[in-house]
Amino acid sequence: MDIMQPFSLTDGKNKCWLLAMVFLTACRFTRSRGPDPFWRRQMYFRMAWRYYGRSRNCWVLALRRVHKALKKATLARQLKKIQMRKLWGQRINAGCYEHGCEKDIFLEGIAQSNIGLNKQMLAQLAIYEPRTFKSLVDLAKKQQLEAGITQNGLVAPSGVITRGML
């Protein structure tokens, strides 16, 4: 059965109407091929402009390299978070050892004193505000000593007055 679609022609001035039927079945069997492949390749070449040699100019090579790069980027998003946390931990540890404390004890003291600074901020303080970091370490040490931690010869810092409120 042929599909038929009515359409009308109108002349705006004379308001004349012409009604006719259009046969659409044959037209609907044709398939459009899609956009020019140039554009898809261009998208990849734009990601590959900084690659060495033929990888930036030849399609198959560029495709492989760009796919690899995108895969690595997907994985790296998770890895970056892990590596940054590790780096912050190392920096906090280094800062603590200068003041006679350990990272775990320091972080525990910070948490129990209800100080909401995260590892990123503590690492930034250790680098850019060393005196603030020292005072935080002293506070944490005092809190842990009062809580009963006696690990590794923890020495009570001078100048921290808690009045047993921590």
Place this chain on the structure above:
Amino acid sequence: MASRAIPSDFVKSVLQNGVGRHICQLQRLTLKFCKESGTSRGVRDFIENHLIDFTRSNPGIVVYLKPRRHRTPYLVGEYLNTESVYLNVHKNDQEEVCKWVEHLRTRSGEPIVRLRKKWFTNNPSIQGIWTPFTNKDTRWNIAQFPELVEDEHKAAEYESSATEDILEMFRQMKNVEVIEEGTLEKDVPK
């Protein structure tokens, strides 16, 4: 990776513009348009209605008009850092042209790229950035080396050498007198 392929930059202002006096970064505005075609109508209306007010309120911006037949209308902004911005205003009405002109007036000449961080400072530290000497005792400035390490938390972990152990054992034995090197009468210089 696409984010490295696409240029990105940190937040910046041109020579700390605004800390002292704010200087408009737009140096020159060029309006290229056609006198007859319909796509330039917005620009023509803008020139008739809004351009004079714009020039009076911004005496520091030089405005050029380029009537060119059968060409698409363009706004070209040239900035103090020698960057140029080209804006096609084909078929834009005069309100849109006003907004684009305002956009060109208020931006610096820096290219619009992805910002790596939303904040920037030239002075990240108030207390001074950490150095290896920040937390060291200041008497080390005048110390004469070699000197025994007297760090608080290292003193407890200090392990004596074998020589010192033997000397200690020797001292504890009775009827033995330890003679320090160079203290015998024959060794003392006269």
